[in-house]
Amino acid sequence: MFLSCIGPFILSLIIAVVSIPVIIRVADLKHLMDEPDQDRKFHSIKTPTLGGVAIFAGLSISFSFFTDFIHADEIRFMTPSIILLFLAGIKDDILVLSPIKKLLIQCASSLLVTVFGNLYLTNLWGMFGINEIPPILGMFLSFITFVALINAFNLIDGINGLAGGLGFIASIFFGAWFSATNFQSLSILAFSLAGALLGFLYFNFGKAKIFMGDTGSMLIGFIISILAIKFIECNRIPGFETSVFYVKAAPGVAIAAVFIPLFDMTRVILIRIVKRKSPFSADRIHIHHKLVDEKLSHTKAALVLYIISVSIIGLAVYLKNLRSLELVGVLAGLGVIMSVAIRYCHLTRKERFTFRPEKKMI
Numbered sequence: 001m002f003l004s005c006i007g008p009f010i011l012s013l014i015i016a017v018v019s020i021p022v023i024i025r026v027a028d029l030k031h032l033m034d035e036p037d038q039d040r041k042f043h044s045i046k047t048p049t050l051g052g053v054a055i056f057a058g059l060s061i062s063f064s065f066f067t068d069f070i071h072a073d074e075i076r077f078m079t080p081s082i083i084l085l086f087l088a089g090i091k092d093d094i095l096v097l098s099p100i101k102k103l104l105i106q107c108a109s110s111l112l113v114t115v116f117g118n119l120y121l122t123n124l125w126g127m128f129g130i131n132e133i134p135p136i137l138g139m140f141l142s143f144i145t146f147v148a149l150i151n152a153f154n155l156i157d158g159i160n161g162l163a164g165g166l167g168f169i170a171s172i173f174f175g176a177w178f179s180a181t182n183f184q185s186l187s188i189l190a191f192s193l194a195g196a197l198l199g200f201l202y203f204n205f206g207k208a209k210i211f212m213g214d215t216g217s218m219l220i221g222f223i224i225s226i227l228a229i230k231f232i233e234c235n236r237i238p239g240f241e242t243s244v245f246y247v248k249a250a251p252g253v254a255i256a257a258v259f260i261p262l263f264d265m266t267r268v269i270l271i272r273i274v275k276r277k278s279p280f281s282a283d284r285i286h287i288h289h290k291l292v293d294e295k296l297s298h299t300k301a302a303l304v305l306y307i308i309s310v311s312i313i314g315l316a317v318y319l320k321n322l323r324s325l326e327l328v329g330v331l332a333g334l335g336v337i338m339s340v341a342i343r344y345c346h347l348t349r350k351e352r353f354t355f356r357p358e359k360k361m362i
Contacts, residue, residue, distance in 0.1 A: 004179050004187035008066045009195035012058035016199025019054045024203075024210055032094055034211060047208060049093045051200050052215025056086050058196030059219065066188045077117030078189075078226065081109035085150075085222055089215030099280045102214070103147075109222065110146035114139045119229060121145075123236055125251055125324035142229055149228070150221035152261035155268065157217040159288045161205035161302040163261075164212060167220035168197040169309050170257045174227040178234075181245050186230050193223050206299050221261075228254040247320045252327030256316030260287070260309050263335045267342075290342050 027033060027048030034049045060082065069076065088105040091097050114120045120142035124130040133141075157163035175190030200216070203209045212220075234240070235250040247253050255262065264287045269279045277283075284293075291301035312334065319327055 004066075004184045005175065005191050008062045008188045009191040009198075011065060012062035012192045012195030013199045015058040015061055016054045016196045017202060019057055020051065020200065020203050020210055023050050023053055024048055027210075047211055049211045049213035050090075050215070051204060051210040051212040052086075052089055052093065052217070052219060055193075055196045055200055055212060055216045055219055056082070058199060059192045059223070062192040062195065063189055066192070067185050077113045077119070081112045081117075082219065082222065084109045084112070085218045086215060089213060089218050093213035093215055097214075106147055106150050106218065107143075110143050110150075110225075113226070114142045114146065119226065121229060121232060125232075125249075127251070127325045127328070145229060146222065146225045148265070149225045149258060149261070150218050152258065152265040153221035153224070154214060154217040155265050155286065156261040156288070157212060158286050159292065159301055160208040160298040161201055162288055162298075162305060163217050163220060164197045164201045164204055165302055165306050166258075166260055166309055167224060168194055168201065169306065169313070170224050171197065171227065173257050173313055174224075174231055177231065177245065178227075181234065181243065183230070183234055186227065186234075189223065190227055193220070205302070224258060228257065231257075247317075249316075249320050249322045249324045249327040251324045252322070252331060253313075253316045253320055255328060255331055256312050259312045259331060259334075260305055263287070263338065266335070267339055287338075287342065290345065294345060 027050055032048060032050060033046035035046060060079075084105055088097060088102055092102060120135065120138040121133070122135075122138050123132055153163050153167060156166065171190045171194040175187050175194055178184075178187035178190055197220070200210075200212060204211065231247075231254050232250045235247050240246055241248075267287070268283075268285055271285055272279050272281060272283070288301055288305065291304060292298070296304065312331070316327060316331070319330065322330075
């Protein structure tokens with residue numbers, strides 16, 4: 001229990017908490033700050049964006065310290081992939097990296113771990129009448145999963161504490177399951193990420209002293225992708241269906257763990273396409289923007305989305321014995337309901353601000 005949960009969590013937490021003040025001082029001395037603006041950025045003072053360095057340090061050191069790599073072959077290609085993403089994130093946070101170059105590096109990192117690391121889906125769990133799938137299709141679907149989640153967490157990182165908090169919730173969920181089922185190396189990975197994120201949130205939640213930048217958000221998306229795919233695959237191990245922790249609708253539960261980032265990314269991209277805009281274009285239509293527009297503070301908006309995330313995970317766990325397609329359908333229905341609710345709030349807000357009663361002349 002200590003080796004797979006508490007130890008990695010505490011070590012990565014300490015590393016993040018100790019390193020962030022140093023990173024803030026260096027960023028201040030070297031003028032590596034994010035400038036506030038009047039459009040999409042909410043902060044009013046210059047703020048460093050190198051929090052991802054602390055997340056990377058806490059995660060990598062803690063995972064390396066506690067993991068027996070002899071029995072962790074399935075994630076041996078994780079290290080070069082993470083280093084690639086880390087270097088790309090650092091460049092983007094300091095100098096700015098074009099979206100295309102950033103996407104190419106994300107693709108390279110994803111290919112490394114899926115093709116060479118053999119970390120890919122092998123089964124569709126009866127969805128659309130399909131069970132076993134050929135390796136090439138499994139690699140392709142896993143590649144899409146990595147790229148999608150990396151970008152989903154990158155896009156949801158719009159207000160203080162949001163991406164870090166949602167990543168923390170997902171990593172704690174996966175970590176608890178891997179620990180309970182004795183998949184030790186994966187539990188260590190999950191709790192190493194969770195500890196680093198909690199340490200980061202101490203400086204980012206509420207009035208932020210530092211942002212995670214693309215370095216942090218891409219690392220979160222990448223690690224959560226590994227955990228989600230392994231969660232699905234571990235439930236396919238022969239004989240595991242007799243375990244009390246067996247999840248019949250594993251793909252649906254995995255989606256539930258990252259529902260908010262995936263929902264937000266899907267909704268935003270579809271809206272941009274309908275409006276004939278580039279999916280990479282910047283705007284203020286993310287779910288957190290809508291909550292802030294309703295006069296919620298960053299803290300309250302993040303807490304609302306935390307509660308929704310935990311509730312959806314709880315619902316998915318409760319419905320874990322449904323067929324996979326049924327649970328995915330339930331989650332899709334929730335996504336539609338949330339989209340309608342966001343649209344309704346937008347329209348009513350527009351009416352509130354455009355309607356002005358005429359003053360009576362006396």
